[in-house]
Amino acid sequence: MHGLMQNWQLTVDKVLDHAAHNHGDREIVTREVEGNVTRTTYKALHERAKMVSSALKEEGIKLGDRVATLAWNTARHMEAWYGTMGIGAVLHTINPRLHPDQVAWIANHAEDRILLFDTTFLPIVEAAKSQFKTIEKFVILTSRDNMPDNSLGAVSYEDWIKGKSPDVVWGDFDEQTACGLCYTSGTTGNPKGVLYSHRSNVLHTFITMGVDTLGMGAADVVLPVVPMFHANAWGLAFACPATGAKLVMPGADMSGKAIYELLDKEKVTITAAVPTVWLLLLTYLQENNLKLPHLRKVVIGGSAVPERILRAFEEEFEVDVFHAWGMTELSPLGTLGALPAHLVDAPHEQQMEYKLKQGRPPFGVELKIVDDEGNDLPRDGETSGRLVCRGPAISSAYFKGDGGEVLDENGFFDTGDVATLDQHSTMQITDRAKDVIKSGGEWISSIDIENFAVGHPQVANAAAIGIYHPKWDERPLLVVQPAPGEKPSKEDVLKQLEGKIAKWWTPDDVQFVDEIPLGATGKINKLKLREMFADYKLPTA
Amino acid sequence: MHGLMQNWQLTVDKVLDHAAHNHGDREIVTREVEGNVTRTTYKALHERAKMVSSALKEEGIKLGDRVATLAWNTARHMEAWYGTMGIGAVLHTINPRLHPDQVAWIANHAEDRILLFDTTFLPIVEAAKSQFKTIEKFVILTSRDNMPDNSLGAVSYEDWIKGKSPDVVWGDFDEQTACGLCYTSGTTGNPKGVLYSHRSNVLHTFITMGVDTLGMGAADVVLPVVPMFHANAWGLAFACPATGAKLVMPGADMSGKAIYELLDKEKVTITAAVPTVWLLLLTYLQENNLKLPHLRKVVIGGSAVPERILRAFEEEFEVDVFHAWGMTELSPLGTLGALPAHLVDAPHEQQMEYKLKQGRPPFGVELKIVDDEGNDLPRDGETSGRLVCRGPAISSAYFKGDGGEVLDENGFFDTGDVATLDQHSTMQITDRAKDVIKSGGEWISSIDIENFAVGHPQVANAAAIGIYHPKWDERPLLVVQPAPGEKPSKEDVLKQLEGKIAKWWTPDDVQFVDEIPLGATGKINKLKLREMFADYKLPTA
Numbered sequence A, B: 001m002h003g004l005m006q007n008w009q010l011t012v013d014k015v016l017d018h019a020a021h022n023h024g025d026r027e028i029v030t031r032e033v034e035g036n037v038t039r040t041t042y043k044a045l046h047e048r049a050k051m052v053s054s055a056l057k058e059e060g061i062k063l064g065d066r067v068a069t070l071a072w073n074t075a076r077h078m079e080a081w082y083g084t085m086g087i088g089a090v091l092h093t094i095n096p097r098l099h100p101d102q103v104a105w106i107a108n109h110a111e112d113r114i115l116l117f118d119t120t121f122l123p124i125v126e127a128a129k130s131q132f133k134t135i136e137k138f139v140i141l142t143s144r145d146n147m148p149d150n151s152l153g154a155v156s157y158e159d160w161i162k163g164k165s166p167d168v169v170w171g172d173f174d175e176q177t178a179c180g181l182c183y184t185s186g187t188t189g190n191p192k193g194v195l196y197s198h199r200s201n202v203l204h205t206f207i208t209m210g211v212d213t214l215g216m217g218a219a220d221v222v223l224p225v226v227p228m229f230h231a232n233a234w235g236l237a238f239a240c241p242a243t244g245a246k247l248v249m250p251g252a253d254m255s256g257k258a259i260y261e262l263l264d265k266e267k268v269t270i271t272a273a274v275p276t277v278w279l280l281l282l283t284y285l286q287e288n289n290l291k292l293p294h295l296r297k298v299v300i301g302g303s304a305v306p307e308r309i310l311r312a313f314e315e316e317f318e319v320d321v322f323h324a325w326g327m328t329e330l331s332p333l334g335t336l337g338a339l340p341a342h343l344v345d346a347p348h349e350q351q352m353e354y355k356l357k358q359g360r361p362p363f364g365v366e367l368k369i370v371d372d373e374g375n376d377l378p379r380d381g382e383t384s385g386r387l388v389c390r391g392p393a394i395s396s397a398y399f400k401g402d403g404g405e406v407l408d409e410n411g412f413f414d415t416g417d418v419a420t421l422d423q424h425s426t427m428q429i430t431d432r433a434k435d436v437i438k439s440g441g442e443w444i445s446s447i448d449i450e451n452f453a454v455g456h457p458q459v460a461n462a463a464a465i466g467i468y469h470p471k472w473d474e475r476p477l478l479v480v481q482p483a484p485g486e487k488p489s490k491e492d493v494l495k496q497l498e499g500k501i502a503k504w505w506t507p508d509d510v511q512f513v514d515e516i517p518l519g520a521t522g523k524i525n526k527l528k529l530r531e532m533f534a535d536y537k538l539p540t541a
């Protein structure tokens, strides 16, 4: 027997419809790629998104066709999103920090038919142009006046949607319909295509809106520094219209100065980004003796939150830090660091210790850790194992199957992360499965070593990798990028780790490099690092 | 093309699984029907709910079978819920405030096979016993020691689940499967059966968790005074385990003293009930000079919030009042009164004016007002019309079809309420369609007149009904129940309305009664009131 409730399909067009009808005059503020700040409303954005739909239909775009963007967070980018998704086409966000060859490879793999991009990215598109196999049309997200010279026959976005009808039917298809395509960062290998459905995006939106998740209300002002090409700006491009929160879009300028200006002038209450962006902001704030009186919550994820960033926000700026762990395959939120009940009145240091961990799963994310044979491991906060998960906004496969099988026989997705879970389901990432250092049959967490190493003031960045050892199989080597102008010694750095990690975890050596290689999302590229040290031999070997 | 995301069915057993795994030691505190206070945890409740499932299976209960409860909010009631729903049987909450004949009628209509009930309701069950046609077994929600004498052959709940296996598979059926059955209050006619699906309950849970909806987090302590037999305690019986909030269950005692004690001792942060309950509490607080330092949010709905209740909470007790409008058919939340952005810094009086309205719809509830021909009416805050709505947790039909067709050709459900909407979608109920007074072709809002009339200190309750008038078709009669020991005059009462309502809305007469008849959920029973005044003639007629 079925319930007798309405058949209301979970499609993302309803999110923007909701915003236009109920929060029509709430603003979307954009720092344009040209530098000036513009303002629109959900009502106006909704109408222009419908015009995008008409323009796409005129190009022959149909249900399931892929439309790509190479774009910053702006109101136009949002219009393009909803205009595409609303008619059941698939919005493919390409990460512009990839090499042009990779951009072309991804666009071809996705079989994108149209590419919309910001003027900033013209050089990438020109460089990749000869390799694109499926793109029929290039649209530059700007007005006619700002159109750059190009060899693509590109049209300006404003010209393209001008005069198009805003009367287009949205939705009206199954909620399982594909909605968005986003490739993983390619940190551990080739990027894999994650194909979101309307249903998964709407359910993730609901998850995002919870108090202990991102938790914004209609009166909030949200600045997603995290780009829309990183797994839907962690869901904010949906959750903000769904709640009626005002959106502040930072465009191309991630400098501390530019972000501070927006946070301050627009009275931003919630913001989200990866740690590296916050380092820039914090440096700017400290150098200029500035405060953040309006900001109440900063969400930090994508890689582990360094302690100095956590403390600066919490202690100097009195902003609540929500550490978040997620993956492209999780839409992306997996855990968040809202304080659990038993820590709300706990001493500050205990709270900070908790907030360095990755947090707890919201309803809609099932987490557990397993050993290599797939057996459940205890939630004791000590045992670490492969982190696997289930939920309505978690991948079941990659686009075209390229990335392999990802579910076990119980439907759990293998995250490729190694973690501990405690009795309250507080999760702590100890490593990537591919980065774990296996010494004498035991695991050493590269992330732990790195986190403590970067606590040294003379260290800008640090990475631990496993190096062959005749007796122990692998032993850790610590690679250090010194802070500008600094020359830390091996002993200095190792001293920093003393007493913080188990003695047998101590790296067998420290090597200094000018720059630790980073991937397209700012994470350490250990593949490349391992290549750099392919011929290296440990002094202990 | 479909997205490639996991097929994770939205079934409510996952809600309690989530609580047990991730918030296992959070408490559920119950004031037992016997008066003592007991404590359990989500983990223990989960295990006992599974034992209920085993007990039900032994009784031969299968997917789709109905299991009924006549019960207060207690941990046992929750166990019975999840134990029933987890195996795909349908939990039917019967309103114990109904007459025994109605209880029997509803149980027969639902074809309930098992009835679980609190000792308090034994007299009702005994009285209805001879009329029950389908109930095979009676279970009393208590221990063997507390079992009352009865002629039902009833078993004690604790005996019934004792030794039963907690190893039962939950879920594993389609999310459209029927999950709960709840009849409407019967204010305007016969109660109608609303059949919730697992999907609708889970989606409503997500809606409930939003900051501007009920918005609880894991650190909150929630006291649902609103009973589980009123549309799932407004969703709290799902939303609290979904977030890990501590639950405080008030059992049978709704007195100001009992509720205050729980609010205070358990440090409740969020609570919800109908206005009449809050009147009792406020009187008790004022008489005993008490404060509510922990409480931060009180949700009030089911009927319009009287101004004195709003002001007492907001001004004397500094608690944020969320006015809520809902219906059994909406699972039940439709609108909530979180302040919109433009009023957050507005003068207090403007905020109070807003909070007397019913609020705005969250994402997942589409609202509009239409005229009698179904044409959309403007959102100008003035025009009133029939309120219709759409959403994934809104009825498409009543159980067995008894209640008629409810959707229009666009899938909108007719609420039977008459309301205005403003440009921000702020909704204000002006009347029930059946209660609207039609004077000279124009509508007079009975609710408005009543709300102002009860503002008079000598008035305990007031109801406006339309009475036949030869010239105007109908004119309003105001029926007043004086406050204990008071004797207000007709002139006094009408003076109270002066300047607050349009002159032509002024009732043509005021009649005094000892008691205004109320229905099973404490709402004014206008059907009965109209019967009482069937022979009455207006002095102006």
Ligand SMILES: Nc1ncnc2c1ncn2[C@@H]1O[C@H](COP(=O)(O)OP(=O)(O)OP(=O)(O)O)[C@@H](O)[C@H]1O
Binding pocket: A184, A185, A186, A187, A188, A189, A190, A191, A192, A300, A301, A302, A303, A304, A305, A323, A324, A325, A326, A327, A328, A329, A358, A415, A416, A417, A429, A432, A521, A523
């Ligand atoms: N708060 C965090 N702490 C530690 N690691 C994190 C955190 N948030 C995210 N990560 C890491 O980022 C990964 C997800 O990143 P993303 O989906 O962008 O691609 P990627 O895993 O870096 O790339 P690829 O899958 O292509 O190798 C997680 O699996 C985890 O390893």
Ligand SMILES: Nc1ncnc2c1ncn2[C@@H]1O[C@H](COP(=O)(O)OP(=O)(O)OP(=O)(O)O)[C@@H](O)[C@H]1O
Binding pocket: B184, B185, B186, B187, B188, B189, B190, B191, B192, B300, B301, B302, B303, B304, B305, B323, B324, B325, B326, B327, B328, B329, B358, B415, B416, B417, B429, B432, B521, B523
């Ligand atoms: N905040 C509120 N202000 C005014 N009226 C409200 C409010 N909340 C609920 N109501 C009224 O309660 C109704 C829903 O109540 P419920 O589902 O319990 O059954 P009922 O409508 O009273 O009974 P029946 O449908 O059997 O006549 C709404 O349609 C509305 O008329």
Ligand SMILES: [Mg+2]
Binding pocket: A184, A185, A327, A416
């Ligand atoms: Mg990955």
Ligand SMILES: [Mg+2]
Binding pocket: B184, B185, B188, B327, B416
């Ligand atoms: Mg009704």
